[in-house]
Amino acid sequence: MTDNQIPAELVMTGIAKVYGTNRAIDDISATVPAGQVTVIVGPSGAGKTTLLRIICGLDAPTSGQVHFDGAPIDGVPDGLAMVFQDYSRSLFPWLRVEANVGFPLRRIDKKLRRSRVMEALEAVGLAGKEHLYPWEMSGGMQQRVAIARALACHPRLLVMDEPYASVDAQTRAELEDLLLTIQATMKITVLVVTHDIDESVYLADNIIVLSKAPSRVSEEIPVRLARPRDQITTKEDAEFIRLRAHVLRLLRNIPEAPTGAGSLAAKVTA
Amino acid sequence: MSVLTRAAQPGVSASDLPRRSRLIGRRVVLSAIVPILILLVWWLGSLSPTKGLFIASPLATVVRTFQDFLGGNASHLFLGTVAWQDLLPSLWRATVGFWLALVVGVVVGTALGVKPVVAALFQPLVHLGRSLPTPALLGVFFLLFGTGDWPKVLLIAFGVIWPILFNTIDGVQGIGTGRAHVAEVFKLRRRDVLFRILLPGAAPKIFAGARVALSLSLIMMIISELQKSRNGLGYLLVATQRNFDYPGFWSVLLVLALIGIILNIIIVRIERRVLAWHQGATSQHD
Amino acid sequence: MKLISEPLSLLKRIVLGVIGTLGIGLILEVLIRTRVISGAGLPLPSAVVRQGYHLLGNTAFLTQVFYTLREWMLGLLIASVVGVILGGLMGAIPTVFTMFSLPVEVLRPLPAIAIGPLLLLLLGTSMLPMSLTVAAACVWPILFNAMYAMRSVDPVAVQTAKTMHVSPLGIMARVRLPASLPFMFTGIRVSASIGLIVAVSVELLLGSGGGIGGYILLASTSASNLDVVYAATAVTGLLGVLVSGLFALADRAAFGWKKGLAQ
Ligand SMILES: Nc1ncnc2c1ncn2[C@@H]1O[C@H](COP(=O)(O)OP(=O)(O)O)[C@@H](O)[C@H]1O
Ligand SMILES: [Mg+2]
Numbered sequence: 001m002t003d004n005q006i007p008a009e010l011v012m013t014g015i016a017k018v019y020g021t022n023r024a025i026d027d028i029s030a031t032v033p034a035g036q037v038t039v040i041v042g043p044s045g046a047g048k049t050t051l052l053r054i055i056c057g058l059d060a061p062t063s064g065q066v067h068f069d070g071a072p073i074d075g076v077p078d079g080l081a082m083v084f085q086d087y088s089r090s091l092f093p094w095l096r097v098e099a100n101v102g103f104p105l106r107r108i109d110k111k112l113r114r115s116r117v118m119e120a121l122e123a124v125g126l127a128g129k130e131h132l133y134p135w136e137m138s139g140g141m142q143q144r145v146a147i148a149r150a151l152a153c154h155p156r157l158l159v160m161d162e163p164y165a166s167v168d169a170q171t172r173a174e175l176e177d178l179l180l181t182i183q184a185t186m187k188i189t190v191l192v193v194t195h196d197i198d199e200s201v202y203l204a205d206n207i208i209v210l211s212k213a214p215s216r217v218s219e220e221i222p223v224r225l226a227r228p229r230d231q232i233t234t235k236e237d238a239e240f241i242r243l244r245a246h247v248l249r250l251l252r253n254i255p256e257a258p259t260g261a262g263s264l265a266a267k268v269t270a
Numbered sequence: 271m272s273v274l275t276r277a278a279q280p281g282v283s284a285s286d287l288p289r290r291s292r293l294i295g296r297r298v299v300l301s302a303i304v305p306i307l308i309l310l311v312w313w314l315g316s317l318s319p320t321k322g323l324f325i326a327s328p329l330a331t332v333v334r335t336f337q338d339f340l341g342g343n344a345s346h347l348f349l350g351t352v353a354w355q356d357l358l359p360s361l362w363r364a365t366v367g368f369w370l371a372l373v374v375g376v377v378v379g380t381a382l383g384v385k386p387v388v389a390a391l392f393q394p395l396v397h398l399g400r401s402l403p404t405p406a407l408l409g410v411f412f413l414l415f416g417t418g419d420w421p422k423v424l425l426i427a428f429g430v431i432w433p434i435l436f437n438t439i440d441g442v443q444g445i446g447t448g449r450a451h452v453a454e455v456f457k458l459r460r461r462d463v464l465f466r467i468l469l470p471g472a473a474p475k476i477f478a479g480a481r482v483a484l485s486l487s488l489i490m491m492i493i494s495e496l497q498k499s500r501n502g503l504g505y506l507l508v509a510t511q512r513n514f515d516y517p518g519f520w521s522v523l524l525v526l527a528l529i530g531i532i533l534n535i536i537i538v539r540i541e542r543r544v545l546a547w548h549q550g551a552t553s554q555h556d
Numbered sequence: 557m558k559l560i561s562e563p564l565s566l567l568k569r570i571v572l573g574v575i576g577t578l579g580i581g582l583i584l585e586v587l588i589r590t591r592v593i594s595g596a597g598l599p600l601p602s603a604v605v606r607q608g609y610h611l612l613g614n615t616a617f618l619t620q621v622f623y624t625l626r627e628w629m630l631g632l633l634i635a636s637v638v639g640v641i642l643g644g645l646m647g648a649i650p651t652v653f654t655m656f657s658l659p660v661e662v663l664r665p666l667p668a669i670a671i672g673p674l675l676l677l678l679l680g681t682s683m684l685p686m687s688l689t690v691a692a693a694c695v696w697p698i699l700f701n702a703m704y705a706m707r708s709v710d711p712v713a714v715q716t717a718k719t720m721h722v723s724p725l726g727i728m729a730r731v732r733l734p735a736s737l738p739f740m741f742t743g744i745r746v747s748a749s750i751g752l753i754v755a756v757s758v759e760l761l762l763g764s765g766g767g768i769g770g771y772i773l774l775a776s777t778s779a780s781n782l783d784v785v786y787a788a789t790a791v792t793g794l795l796g797v798l799v800s801g802l803f804a805l806a807d808r809a810a811f812g813w814k815k816g817l818a819q
Contacts, residue, residue: 056719082719089712093816094734103730104720135816153720300654308659324677390569391576401749401796403756406769406789409776413597443563482750488667489693493757511673523670530665 007035007189008069008079008156010055015064017050024050026214028064032157032206037183037190039200042210043251048193049085052161055191056082068157081155085162087142091134091149097121098130101149120152121145123182140171144178151182157189164199173231176203180229197251201243202229209250218250326517335521352506357525360502363419364491367426371483375431376476379438380468389439400436404429405493412498422494429490430483437479441472477541484533488526581605599786607787617771617788621795624767627683628755631690635747638691639698640740646699647706648732660699668693672758683766686758693754694747701743705736710817738811745803752796768792 010032017025024047032038042048053059055066057076068077081104084090091100101120105113121127124144134142143163150158163179164172176199183190194200200207201223209218223243225234234240249256309328316327326334338352382389408425415421445468453463469476495504503522510518564572581601587593588600611617645652646660668689675685709732717731759769768788775784 053715058715058718076719076721078721080719082716084712084716086712088816089710090716092713092731092734093813094737103717104722106722106726133813133816135813297654300651301658304655304659305662321678324674386564387572390564390572391579393569394573394577395580397797397800398790398793401752401800402789402793403753403768403796404789405753405757405760406772406785406792408760410597410782410785413782414595485665485667486753488665489669489754489757492667492669493761496761507670507673511677519674523666523674526670527662527666530667531662534661534665 005079005154005156005188007187008077009034009189010157010191011067012051012055013065013067015051015054015061015066017047017054017059018062023214025061026216028210028215028217030208030217030220032189032191034189035187036205037180037192037203038206038208039204040191040193040208040210041195041197041200041247041251042215043212044195046210046213046215048195048210049161052082052159052191052193056080056159077157079156081150081153081158083143083146083150083158083160083163085165087139087146087166088135091142091146093133093135095133096130097126097132097134097137097145100134100145101130101152103149104153116152116154117148120148123151124148124178138171140167140175143167143175147175147178147182151186155188157191158183160190160192162193162195165194165196172199177229177231179203180227184228197244197247198235200247201225201240202231202234207243207247209247221247324516326520330517331520331524334517335524338518338521339525356501356503356506359419360491360495360504361529363422363494363502364426364487367423367490368430368484368487370423370427371431371434371487372480374427375434375479375483376438379435379476380442380464380472382435383439383442383472384468386443389443396432396436396439400432402432404490408493408497417498422491422499425494426487426490429493430486433479433482433486434476435479437475438472441475442468444475445471474545477537477545481537484537485530488530488533492526597782599783603783604786604790607783608791611784611787611791620766620768620771621791623683624752624755624759624769624792625795627687627759627767628690628751630683630687631755632694632744632748632751634687634691635694635698635751636744639695639743639747640702643699643702643743644706644733644736644740647703647736648728653703664696668754669757669761672761676762676764681764686755686762686766689758690751690755694751697746697750698740698743701746702736702740705739706732709735735817738807738814738817741807741811745800745807748803749796749800752792752799756792 012031013029015025015028016023028051040048040051050059054061055073057073057080066073068080092103095103098114098117098121101117102113105116108116117130118127121130124147126141126144126148129137129141134145137145143166147163160179164175167175179190179192180203182188190203192200192203194203204221204223207221207223209221210216211218221243225237225239225243246256248254312325312328316322316325316330318325339357340353382392404425407428411421411425411428415424453467458466491502492504492507495502496508499505503526506522507519510516510522584599585601588598642656646656647653671692672685672689675688679685679688713731713735714727717727722730755767756769756772759767760773761769763773764770765774772785772788775781775788
């Protein structure tokens, strides 16, 4: 395995998903460009998790197709790693941190596995914690372990489902910056789902805004804020403030205001 | 909350019906395989030249069960002589023993459970009781309580009370201080605390204990009839063997299995009803 | 009205337990000695304790104790293997569940003790039929715990492994099985205490003279020996308490991570 992998591109065309009589996703077509951070934002129940499950090949769409680097996906694509929202359920409590991070690397030689585990833990700032059990750690640290486990696979596409929804605000800011640093150094494609508007603007190169279920793409918004981003200065930027107001209007179905928006609540109420 | 949209319902299409009935057919076939294999082995065993002597064939067993247990006329409620002589007395003793244990176990368990100090005083003995091989006390119970039904009933009760007692204490103590504070804040009366918080809260545990006790009570019922007994299913198990009456022996086994199944169905029904009430009642308090 | 109180500390409970046990023994002793309660065959605590102490030095008795222990262990082992494998498969594979659910529902309520005599007839007088009877009683809690545990493994954990290209067999071995082990062990713990009772019962029932049950059977033929019966029963009970304590310790050591499971 080489460390200089080419980031992957993802194309969704006409995705729809129906559960019994419940139409969760109506019609979604969008592109996740290689080497960039794409954020999907949408209200609760819009089918964001469902969409990610389809992208990961865990679930088949009722109609439509997903192409991973040009090839239609059928099963979990190679080079994809997923971070689930609920770290307490996706980390294995019977394994220590080291074994959790090494879990997907079963087929790799033991020495190499250890070095890759250590490298991944280093990248998320958890060096020296490999002998703890996940449940002995704080929520933020557990989610770092989950990210390290995804990174240890050397993915070309990192998919995250509301990764920071269950950690406190301070930790959340740290983890957002961590993700951006990792993306910049490892040059991977990142797809994040969130319902936090500030987070979506802060992280993204492109935002895909979904409507309520049955969901469609309301708008694809390119974000041209400078990188590296900063929790204080980026969020003071007039462009940041304009974008978050714009996304919030889309989500709330409010027509665009002629002048710059004042202080709006930053979160969608589900 | 998500909005349920009813657009584009797939519904049940015509091609679904044969598929569904095929699935049901598959289930029936699958669930029949193992029982048929068991019956086959049983039947082949009964034909075996060496062991066949001890194994009544499935057919002989069923026929014998009908004769013994269901051969009576209308004046006997269509129950056979064996049912009147052995089955009903056994069930009677087991029932009395079980209910005695249930009532005493829940009352004493609740009393101990609400007083941690008293519970702690008795805890080692309750643990010991739970591990005691009560069947060993069979002879002692006859000596202590004379002859007749009482020693047997008391042995059954003594044998099955421990899981009920243990689980009641555990259940009552596990109510949690959260609900205790609710009781205090609302200044509930003792009676209300007992019947609306303690017992409903402990009900799932009490039921778990009662289930263990119920299956133990069948074992204790059999054990209690092994000595100084003139009737009962346990007595019959020994007597049929002593008389080399193996079809009779097998029919007792069959009847025991049937009793177990019926008891299980009954307790599942009761549990569903009582615990549903429990959920409704506690959700008002939390 | 205050009916529910805070739990006590461990030390307090131990001290109170010792006081309670000694106190109850003392009260019983006084009541019997002063003939407030009287009758043949009442257990005088001091006599039972003295007998129990003698029994612990009695090799004939100890031989029978070990016989029962081996019989019980063998039964528990058989029950664990069968219960974990069959229950696990029933929980993991719907087809297996469909195939075995009817026989399991029919056989479970059959009082295990009743098949003891039958097994003795078929297999001859030895430890095996008794152990099999113990196994027949012990298998159910293990089987049901294994089944429910396998069935309710967290789907997020399974999906996590799927996104890592773990094969279905790998998911079984590396996710479902480890996640279910603590509950399977809980089943084994429950069965362990049932098993000891059944082991002694089947010895009494078969009356072939082996084990603690056989010893008690012999002792209870003469009324003068009742203290021995009480003592032997109590010693067995203590053994059971000891064993469930050991199982609890093993549980905590091996499955301390259980608290990390969601819910
Ligand atoms: N496995 C499933 N079976 C039936 N309905 C489902 C299933 N998964 C999700 N849904 C439904 O699909 C809709 C979208 O759910 P989800 O993708 O979890 O939304 P989000 O992640 O955006 O909050 C919801 O209405 C939910 O009830
Ligand atoms: Mg979601």
